[in-house]
Amino acid sequence: MHPDGPEETEPRTSMRVKQKAMTRRLLRDAAVELFASKGYGPTTIDDITSAVGVSRATFYLHFEGKARIVVEVYEQVVMAETLEFYRRLDALKGAGGEPLRQWLDTAIGFFERHRDVLRFAAEAISIDPGLEDLSASKILDRCAEAMPHYLGRWTGTDREQAQLRLELLILQLSTFCRLWVDGHWPVKRDAMLDVLLDLWTHGLRADGAGRDSLVAPSLS
CATH class of the missing domain: 1.10.357 (Tetracycline Repressor; domain 2)
Known part of the structure; x- marks a missing residue:
């Protein structure tokens, strides 16, 4: 069997899932901190993504808004x-x-x-x-x-x-x-x-x- 076959697929998938969960958590934590300090209304999606260092597209992969x-x-x-x-x-x-x-x-x-x-x-x-x-x-x-x-x-x-x-x-x-x-x-x-x-x-x-x-x- 090829060394890059099914044996390595599961670990790589697991790592991606963990990274996705971590990014989601970072976005959520950043949003909570900003909502608490600036208020919900004044806080923008760009504020949240800038705090985490990700793009707006990444934000919308995790949250509708x-x-x-x-x-x-x-x-x-x-x-x-x-x-x-x-x-x-x-x-x-x-x-x-x-x-x-x-x-x-x-x-x-x-x-x-x-x-x-x-x-x-x-x-x-x-x-x-x-x-x-x-x-x-x-x-x-x-x-x-x-x-x-x-x-x-x-x-x-x-x-x-x-x-x-x-x-x-x-x-x-x-x-x-x-x-x-x-x-x-x-x-x-x-x-x-x-x-x-x-x-x-x-x-x-x-x-x-x-x-x-x-x-x-x-x-x-």
């Missing part, structure tokens, strides 16, 4: 961890008090760690029509779906109300934490946790409250 990078980073970094957070909340099975407070504290840490990604993703979503899958309504639905035990406590209209209540809590937490992390809402962490714990305890009907708690109290 800037929006695709945002989607990939958001899904792999933000949403993966976000959904896990809400699975952990669901695993508390209605517990409030210290377990819920610890969960909220960890959630705040999430916004601290991912501040830059959340900031440029929000900018991208606001200006790029190709990011409908990252709309607030779709993300909130996915978070709620990660809590089947909580939603399973109700049926019918009560379940719809429970999901709406949960999604409003998530939206409130996200909006507030992003403002707080950016320094736009100067309040001490412990004070913030006290208020959030009160809101989430009542909102989730934690510590034993269930379907009956949804019934409005009699005024007679």
